[in-house]
Amino acid sequence: MDGSVVLHVLDLVGIFVFGITGALVGVRKKLDVFGIQVLALVTGLGGGFLRDVLIGATPPAALQDWRYLVVPVVAGLLTFFLHPRIGRVERLVNIFDAAGLALFCVTGAVKATSYGLSPLPAALLGTISGIGGGVIRDILSGRVPVVLRSEIYATPAFLGAGIVVVAAALDYEELWVPVTAAVICFLIRLIAIRRGWNAPLPR
Amino acid sequence: MDGSVVLHVLDLVGIFVFGITGALVGVRKKLDVFGIQVLALVTGLGGGFLRDVLIGATPPAALQDWRYLVVPVVAGLLTFFLHPRIGRVERLVNIFDAAGLALFCVTGAVKATSYGLSPLPAALLGTISGIGGGVIRDILSGRVPVVLRSEIYATPAFLGAGIVVVAAALDYEELWVPVTAAVICFLIRLIAIRRGWNAPLPR
Amino acid sequence: MDGSVVLHVLDLVGIFVFGITGALVGVRKKLDVFGIQVLALVTGLGGGFLRDVLIGATPPAALQDWRYLVVPVVAGLLTFFLHPRIGRVERLVNIFDAAGLALFCVTGAVKATSYGLSPLPAALLGTISGIGGGVIRDILSGRVPVVLRSEIYATPAFLGAGIVVVAAALDYEELWVPVTAAVICFLIRLIAIRRGWNAPLPR
Numbered sequence: 001m002d003g004s005v006v007l008h009v010l011d012l013v014g015i016f017v018f019g020i021t022g023a024l025v026g027v028r029k030k031l032d033v034f035g036i037q038v039l040a041l042v043t044g045l046g047g048g049f050l051r052d053v054l055i056g057a058t059p060p061a062a063l064q065d066w067r068y069l070v071v072p073v074v075a076g077l078l079t080f081f082l083h084p085r086i087g088r089v090e091r092l093v094n095i096f097d098a099a100g101l102a103l104f105c106v107t108g109a110v111k112a113t114s115y116g117l118s119p120l121p122a123a124l125l126g127t128i129s130g131i132g133g134g135v136i137r138d139i140l141s142g143r144v145p146v147v148l149r150s151e152i153y154a155t156p157a158f159l160g161a162g163i164v165v166v167a168a169a170l171d172y173e174e175l176w177v178p179v180t181a182a183v184i185c186f187l188i189r190l191i192a193i194r195r196g197w198n199a200p201l202p203r
Numbered sequence: 204m205d206g207s208v209v210l211h212v213l214d215l216v217g218i219f220v221f222g223i224t225g226a227l228v229g230v231r232k233k234l235d236v237f238g239i240q241v242l243a244l245v246t247g248l249g250g251g252f253l254r255d256v257l258i259g260a261t262p263p264a265a266l267q268d269w270r271y272l273v274v275p276v277v278a279g280l281l282t283f284f285l286h287p288r289i290g291r292v293e294r295l296v297n298i299f300d301a302a303g304l305a306l307f308c309v310t311g312a313v314k315a316t317s318y319g320l321s322p323l324p325a326a327l328l329g330t331i332s333g334i335g336g337g338v339i340r341d342i343l344s345g346r347v348p349v350v351l352r353s354e355i356y357a358t359p360a361f362l363g364a365g366i367v368v369v370a371a372a373l374d375y376e377e378l379w380v381p382v383t384a385a386v387i388c389f390l391i392r393l394i395a396i397r398r399g400w401n402a403p404l405p406r
Numbered sequence: 407m408d409g410s411v412v413l414h415v416l417d418l419v420g421i422f423v424f425g426i427t428g429a430l431v432g433v434r435k436k437l438d439v440f441g442i443q444v445l446a447l448v449t450g451l452g453g454g455f456l457r458d459v460l461i462g463a464t465p466p467a468a469l470q471d472w473r474y475l476v477v478p479v480v481a482g483l484l485t486f487f488l489h490p491r492i493g494r495v496e497r498l499v500n501i502f503d504a505a506g507l508a509l510f511c512v513t514g515a516v517k518a519t520s521y522g523l524s525p526l527p528a529a530l531l532g533t534i535s536g537i538g539g540g541v542i543r544d545i546l547s548g549r550v551p552v553v554l555r556s557e558i559y560a561t562p563a564f565l566g567a568g569i570v571v572v573a574a575a576l577d578y579e580e581l582w583v584p585v586t587a588a589v590i591c592f593l594i595r596l597i598a599i600r601r602g603w604n605a606p607l608p609r
Contacts, residue, residue, distance in 0.1 A: 026351075027405045034358050035351045036405065038334075041327075049257065054455065056464030058259030063315075063324040080405055112469075121469040124447075131444075135546070140338070140348055145546055148432075148441045155440050202433045202442065202486055229554075230608045237561050238554045239608070241537075244530075252460065261462030266518075266527040283608055343541070343551055 006175055007107050010182065011048070011061070012071050014103030017096040018133040019044035019075030024093045025141050026076075027083045039137060040076030041069075047100075047132035051108045051125060055115045094193050097134055097146065101157050102186035105130030106178045109161035110168070119165045126161025127154055130185075152192035160185030209378055210310050213385065214251070214264070215274050217306030220299040221336040222247035222278030227296045228344050229279075230286045242340060243279030244272075250303075250335035254311045254328060258318045297396050300337055300349065304360050305389035308333030309381045312364035313371070322368045329364025330357055333388075355395035363388030412581055413513050416588065417454070417467070418477050420509030423502040424539040425450035425481030430499045431547050432482075433489045445543060446482030447475075453506075453538035457514045457531060461521045500599050503540055503552065507563050508592035511536030512584045515567035516574070525571045532567025533560055536591075558598035566591030 022043025026036035045062045052060035062068035083089065108129025112122035131147045131154055138145040147153050163181035167173070191197070225246025229239035248265045255263035265271035286292065311332025315325035334350045334357055341348040350356050366384035370376070394400070428449025432442035451468045458466035468474035489495065514535025518528035537553045537560055544551040553559050569587035573579070597603070 029351070030404060031351055033403045033405075034355065038350055038357050053256055053459055054465060054469065056259075056462075059257060059318070059320060059324070059328075063257060063320055063328060066321060066323040069323055069327055083405060115465070117465060117469055118472060120472040120475055121465070124475055125465075125469060139342060139545060140351060142347060144548060147444055148435070148437055148546060152440065154444050200439045201436060202439075202489060232554070233607060234554055236606045236608075237558065241553055241560050256459055259462075262460060262521070262523060262527070262531075266460060266523055266531060269524060269526040272526055272530055286608060342545060343554060345550060 007110055007178065010103050010178070011107045012068070014100050014107065015044040015048070015062075015068065015071045016075045017103070018047065018100035018137075019072035020079050021093045021097045021100065021134070022072075022137045023076040023079035024083060024089050024096070025137055025143070027079065028089045028093075029141050033080055036080050037073060037076045039141065040072045040079070042140060043133045043137040044072030044075060045069075045133070046136035047104045047108070047129045047134075050132040051104075051111060051129040054125060054128065055112055055117065057111070057115065095190070098186050098189040098193070100133060101130045101153070101189060102160055102182040104133070105157035105160040105185055106164050106182045109164040110178060113165060113168045119169050122168075123158060123161040123165045126164065127158045130154075130157035130161070152188060152197050156185040156188040156192070159188070210313055210381065213306050213381070214310045215271070217303050217310065218247040218251070218265075218271065218274045219278045220306070221250065221303035221340075222275035223282050224296045224300045224303065224337070225275075225340045226279040226282035227286060227292050227299070228340055228346070230282065231292045231296075232344050236283055239283050240276060240279045242344065243275045243282070245343060246336045246340040247275030247278060248272075248336070249339035250307045250311070250332045250337075253335040254307075254314060254332040257328060257331065258315055258320065260314070260318065298393065301389050301392040301396070303336060304333045304356070304392060305363055305385040307336065308360035308363040308388055309367050309385045312367040313381060316368060316371045322372050325371075326361060326364040326368045329367065330361045333357075333360035333364070355391060355400050359388040359391040359395070362391070413516055413584065416509050416584070417513045418474070420506050420513065421450040421454070421468075421474065421477045422481045423509070424453065424506035424543075425478035426485050427499045427503045427506065427540070428478075428543045429482040429485035430489060430495050430502070431543055431549070433485065434495045434499075435547050439486055442486050443479060443482045445547065446478045446485070448546060449539045449543040450478030450481060451475075451539070452542035453510045453514070453535045453540075456538040457510075457517065457535040460531060460534065461518055461523065463517070463521065501596070504592050504595040504599070506539060507536045507559070507595060508566055508588040510539070511563035511566040511591055512570050512588045515570040516584060519571060519574045525575050528574075529564060529567040529571045532570065533564045536560075536563035536567070558594060558603050562591040562594040562598070565594070 019040040022039035026039040105126045109126030112125040160181040167177040222243040225242035229242040308329045312329030315328040363384040370380040425446040428445035432445040511532045515532030518531040566587040573583040
């Protein structure tokens, strides 16, 4: 199994889990089945669209391959029919969102690097890919964007993207690097949610 | 009159009617004449900007041809001077918005197809073109985006775009196809508003 | 010192002052240090991203040169540590925002012209560059976008961009033109804030 297949799979899994978060927010907002599908689509595809438009990789991957479109639709339908009781929705949103963040920051950084961006911009683009879908979801549904709530969010994404970018700069292209980077980002985010970690506030 | 002229005209009419909806929302929000012009511009041009950026057709058509810019400005000024009493504004917003949705989903799908996108992505891009202007208008003016309110909105756009895309896949390029697709999208949307049609809600 | 260096410097100063406004809004919203950095980054870089994506200059300048990324980070950190008492934050936001508006409308118009856009679209693109960062900042942080509040905002940006565009159309490329255009935009905006100038409202 070569590297591009692994990244492709990580990308699709990221779209799937972000699609679930979009649909869950739609359920919580009591949207109908179509509103839920729209939120699943924009949340799943938004970060990748931002990434591809910013590096000039247009049309974005999701518009060149129909499988990219099926994934968030399936995520939205599954959520519509199988979602848990409303009270437990918010916790699930956070967990799937952390997974999407971790996957996209890594695939975004890899793609940016392969398009010739230097390390720091590539890490920023990975971060944008990771946080993009959630920001669009939250703005559309009238929530304060998760990235601005007082929690560790953009930082683990930047860290995950940074690991990938540094490894690429050292020409060390083993498959376990992006996987480990995603796991680290995911765990830091989860622990931050669990423990209610907060970063310093202004005086 | 050949096909590209017809589509050009449909595009400009779409910009005009979306421009009116933006200006009407501005009137309702009691914005001044410049705020109203800004809303007319972003609502009229937003969907096309999204479409062109996503398929890599940059600069967007509206930045290459000054007539595209005059249309929403005229729409905004006409609305500023001639708008009806506030109480009736919301109904007009809905009707013009339905027209813009119908026109843009069709022209977006045609343009996406001509840029080589396959049918499903082209239909999605048509839908994005159709809903984009209204989403940007509603986010800027602090309304819940119409696409997420409990009504039939993205679906008729997807249907209109789908008709065009299927016809193109069958190499059937008669002019009445996009026109009919737009009319179907428009009528479904209008009936949905009138009858208060709602799609199924999650349990 | 040649023209492109001057514009480069104006661009970086614009990113710096917009970064400060983003961080100040974050301070006011009581965000933590990371949330403040995110707002500084998107506010500083947002207008230029919009500009570059719309004219097809991808990846945007800020993703090709790491110095562009350091500037908003420094702006954010300085603001985090040195910000004034909350009561005086809003006035500072307005002043720095006026400076960013003035700088970006000019650099945006120059860049659009050099990418071959004709005068009216180039002036619009300059305006979009100027207002973009503030709009993204305000939407992310749940404020009514400054461009839609009842004040003179998009108009001085369009005027500043227009001066540059007309001078370019006349092949008059002296360095004092963009500088004067920025100063005019800045002063009109400041006076409008001070005097509470309002444009006509709809009846």
